[in-house]
Structure formats: structure tokens, C-alpha cells
Amino acid sequence: MKEIDARGLACPAPVLMAKTAIENEKAQYLKIIVDNKASKENVSIFLESKKFDVSVQEKDGDFYITGKGKGVESLPDAQEKKTETSSKKILIMIPTDRMGYGDDELGIKLMLSFIKTLKEMGPDLWRLVFVNNGVKLCITGSPALDDIKELHKKGVSILVCGTCLTHFNLLEKKETGETTNMLDIVTSMQVADQVVNI
Known part of the structure; x- marks a missing residue:
């Protein structure tokens, strides 16, 4: 087994390390250790795109991602994992707390209605990324x-731009999602099946 300890590294570094192991070393049995959820999801998606069966275990805040390629005995949870990830992965970028231009009051109502209706996308909705003024939707009182x-409870990944929260002095008021950086956001866009910009 090829083991990669990517703890302390932000995406896309863990994904690139896995890519190197597969393409240059022809590794078919990998264990990648990461310490954040964004890397866990991005590495898992990358391995699945390479037709690896993927299993993830969490221990003491770290994530142990095991991938087995073709010709390697199946993982116990492989079939379950495939079922979980069989849907399309749609990422939605939300850069503002209102929708459209013209009337701010109407724009706020439209955005609230949009977010409330997102559940209708079902399992295809993979990740919401809040940047700029959009981070205000994730704070106390929103x-x-x-x-x-x-x-988030239903499994949708929520990423909230840390630079944006800091800019607006809202870091301590964030109530949901994972505080993230631009590397994680760009990597998420790369692995998503579809990116929707609001």
C-alpha cells in the first residue's frame, strides 16, 4: 500500500500527491491521510474519477482515505460508497446576499427563496461556496x-470564504459551514461536475 500523509496541507496539494502516486508510481492501493473535510472530499472524488473504490475512516480529527484500483479486492464499503456518489456533483457559487440588481429588498427576498428551494435539487446538490458579501448569509442573525x-445536515458541503469573513469582521459570527481558502474553492470547481454562478 502506498501511504501519503497530507496532514497540514491545503488542497490541491493532497489531490496532486495522489495524482502523482497513481500516474508516476502506478499505485493501485493508496491510503491518504488528511486533516480537513474539504481535502477529504476532494481526494475521494479524484480517486473515484480514476475508477478507484474509496473508503473513508475518521480518527482523532484526521481522515484516512483508502483507495483500491482495478484488479484489487473490493473494499467492504465500496458498493455503498458508489451508491452515495452516483449523483451529479453541482457546486453553486454565492457571491452576494441578494439576487440580481435593481431593488435590494426584492433581491434579498429572491435569494432567501432561492436558498430555501435548493433542497429540490436533491442529491445532485453537492457544495455551496459563499464568497464576498455572500458570507453574510452564514452568520448569526441571517x-x-x-x-x-x-x-448542511442533509449532506450538502458548505464552504465559507475566510478572507471575506475577516474583511467584514464576521469570522466569530459564522454559524455554519467550513471556513475555507481560495485553493479549496478552486479545487472544488475542478472536481465538480457543474459549477453554477449566481
Whole structure:
């Protein structure tokens, strides 16, 4: 087994390390250790794109991702994992707390309605990325907060730009999602099946 310890590294580094092991070393049995959820998801998606069966275990805050390629005995959880990830992965970029231009009050109502209706996308909705003014939707007092938390509970990944939170002095007020950086956002866009910009 090829073991890669990528703890302390932000994406896309863990994905690139796995890519190197597969393409240059022809590794067919990998264990990659990461310490954040964004890397866990991105590495898992990358391995699946290479037709690896993937299993993930969490221990003491670290994630142990095991991947087995073709010709290697199947993982116990492989079939279950494939079922979980068989849907399309749609990423939605949300750069503002309102939708459209013209009337701010209407724009706020439209955005709240949009977020409330996102659940209708079902398992295809993979990740929401909040940047710029959009991070205000994820803080204490946001009228959209309960709906975003509900999506998160149902398995939708929520990334909230740390630079943006810091800029608006809202870092301590974030109530949901993972504080992230531009590397994670760009990597997410690379592995998503579809990116929707609001």
C-alpha cells in the first residue's frame, strides 16, 4: 500500500500527491491521510474519477482515505460508497446576499427563496461556496441561516470564504459551514461536475 500523509496541507496539494502516486508510481492501493473535510472530499472524488473504490475512516480529527484500483479486492464499503456518489456533483457559487440588481429588498427576498428551494435539487446538490458579501448569509442573525444549516445536515458541503469573513469582521459570527481558502474553492470547481454562478 502506498501511504501519503497530507496532514497540514491545503488542497490541491493532497489531490496532486495522489495524482502523482497513481500516474508516476502506478499505485493501485493508496491510503491518504488528511486533516480537513474539504481535502477529504476532494481526494475521494479524484480517486473515484480514476475508477478507484474509496473508503473513508475518521480518527482523532484526521481522515484516512483508502483507495483500491482495478484488479484489487473490493473494499467492504465500496458498493455503498458508489451508491452515495452516483449523483451529479453541482457546486453553486454565492457571491452576494441578494439576487440580481435593481431593488435590494426584492433581491434579498429572491435569494432567501432561492436558498430555501435548493433542497429540490436533491442529491445532485453537492457544495455551496459563499464568497464576498455572500458570507453574510452564514452568520448569526441571517434569515437564510436555518435553511443553510438544514442543507448542511442533509449532506450538502458548505464552504465559507475566510478572507471575506475577516474583511467584514464576521469570522466569530459564522454559524455554519467550513471556513475555507481560495485553493479549496478552486479545487472544488475542478472536481465538480457543474459549477453554477449566481
